Amino acid sequence: MGVWQLLAVGLVMFLGLVGVLVPGVPGQAIVWAAVLWWALTDVTPVAWGVLIGATALLLLNQALKPLLPPRRPHESGAPRRTLVLGGIGGIVGFFVVPVVGGIAGYVGVIYGAERMRLGSHGAGWASVRSVMRATGWSVLVELFACLLVTGAWLGAVVWG
Numbered sequence: 001m002g003v004w005q006l007l008a009v010g011l012v013m014f015l016g017l018v019g020v021l022v023p024g025v026p027g028q029a030i031v032w033a034a035v036l037w038w039a040l041t042d043v044t045p046v047a048w049g050v051l052i053g054a055t056a057l058l059l060l061n062q063a064l065k066p067l068l069p070p071r072r073p074h075e076s077g078a079p080r081r082t083l084v085l086g087g088i089g090g091i092v093g094f095f096v097v098p099v100v101g102g103i104a105g106y107v108g109v110i111y112g113a114e115r116m117r118l119g120s121h122g123a124g125w126a127s128v129r130s131v132m133r134a135t136g137w138s139v140l141v142e143l144f145a146c147l148l149v150t151g152a153w154l155g156a157v158v159w160g
Contacts, residue, residue, distance in 0.1 A: 001042040006157060009038045013150050020143045021087035028058050031146045035153055046160040054149040061145040068138040078114060078131050086110035086131075087143060094147045102147050106140055107132070 001009075016030030032054055039051035086109045093105020110131055115124030132140075 082113040
């Protein structure tokens with residue numbers, strides 16, 4: 001697989017990650033489709049292993065989704081910008097501090113944005129708890145699953 005095609009697959013995966021943050025966009029399906037595209041083009045055992053792992057993880061995520069609270073962003077009281085910034089913080093955090101940074105980036109950026117908006121530490125944490133109850137857990141779990149798939153793909157491309 002050429003460099004330009006790998007960049008295109010990476011761009012599609014990034015769009016899928018952003019799609020997780022946007023209601024109505026099937027972010028998981030976009031990420032999975034990018035891995036499928038890569039595995040069908042680069043027919044190595046590593047590529048097929050990543051595809052099988054991605055399929056299993058994303059199907060497990062879909063099966064567990066009904067156990068999580070539904071997304072109700074309007075009930076959190078936080079502006080949509082805060083939720084989008086939290087998602088971007090999770091994506092950046094995942095790659096800066098592998099795996100654990102995704103969770104820390106998501107929650108940390110939401111806290112920082114809410115603290116700046118509301119003006120105090122206590123109000124910022126109260127808003128973070130409200131956001132996590134209303135939308136945070138379901139978004140975080142879906143985003144984290146897609147980030148794990150993207151990280152596995154990136155690791156397979158770089159070291160595989």
